[in-house]
Amino acid sequence: MTSDIFAQIKEMVDAREAARFYGFNVGPRGAALCPFHPDKHPSLTFKGPHYKCWSCGAHGDTIDIVKYLLGCDTWTAVRQIDRDFALHLPLGDKQPSPxxxxxxxxxxxxxxxxxxxxxxxxxxxxxxxxxxxxxxxxxxxxxxxxxxxxxxxxxxxxxxxxxxxxxxxxxxxxxxxxxxxxxxxxxxxxxxxxxx
Ligand SMILES: [Zn+2]
The missing domain is CATH 1.20.1270 (Substrate Binding Domain Of Dnak; Chain:A; Domain 2)
Structure with a gap:
C-alpha cells in the first residue's frame, strides 16, 4: 500500500534529518530560515516527521521537504529517501501513477x-x-x-x-x-x- 510507505518513511526519517541530509541549513537550535517566505530570523521549526513555519504557516512532512529541496515529485522523493537512508521499503518496480x-x-x-x-x-x-x-x-x-x-x-x-x-x-x-x-x-x- 502506497500510503503505508509514506507512514513508514515518516516513522523512520525525521523532517529535520532529511532536510540536513539534502543540504538544507538547519541552525544549532534546530530552527531554520523558512524557504517559503523572505525570512530574517529562523521561523521554521521541526518536530519529528513534520516542519512548520511560525511566520507564514508553511507546513509539511519529511517527504514534502525532500520534494521541495530536490525539486521532484512525491514518488521520486520516496525512492530517493528509501535509497539514501537505506530503508529497504517494498517499493516494487512498477511506479504508481501520479x-x-x-x-x-x-x-x-x-x-x-x-x-x-x-x-x-x-x-x-x-x-x-x-x-x-x-x-x-x-x-x-x-x-x-x-x-x-x-x-x-x-x-x-x-x-x-x-x-x-x-x-x-x-x-x-x-x-x-x-x-x-x-x-x-x-x-x-x-x-x-x-x-x-
Ligand atoms: Zn515561512
Missing part, C-alpha cells in the same frame, strides 16, 4: 487528521466533564472563584460536551474548527482558579 500517489497521500492525511481530532475530542470531553463536576459539587456557601465561573458557564459547558459526545460528525468537526474558543471556555475556569 493520481494513485496523490490519492494515497490524501488518505494518509485524512487518517492523521482523524487521529488528531479523536485525541482532541477525548481530552476536551475530559476537561469539560471536570469543569461541570466542579459546578455540580460546589459548596454554595463558600464558593471559590473557579467554582463560581464553572457554575456561571455550566450551561455552555454542557452544551459543548453534549455536541462532542452525541453531535453529528458535522457538529463535532465544527467544534474542532472552533477549538480555540472551546479551549478559551475551559481555560477561563482554570485560569480563574489561580486567582481564587
Amino acid at each position: 493520481q494513485q500517489v496523490e490519492e494515497a497521500r490524501q488518505r494518509q492525511r485524512t487518517r492523521e487528521l482523524y487521529k488528531k481530532f479523536e485525541a482532541w475530542r477525548k481530552e476536551t470531553i475530559d476537561q469539560l466533564t471536570n469543569c461541570i463536576r466542579l459546578a455540580n459539587t460546589a459548596d454554595w456557601a463558600r464558593l471559590t472563584l473557579r467554582e463560581a465561573a464553572a457554575i456561571r458557564l455550566k450551561e455552555q459547558l454542557e452544551d459543548v460536551t453534549d455536541r462532542l459526545l452525541y453531535g453529528t460528525p458535522e457538529q463535532q468537526v465544527e467544534l474542532f474548527e472552533q477549538r480555540k474558543e472551546v479551549l478559551a471556555l475551559i481555560s477561563s475556569i482554570s485560569i480563574t482558579s489561580q486567582i481564587g
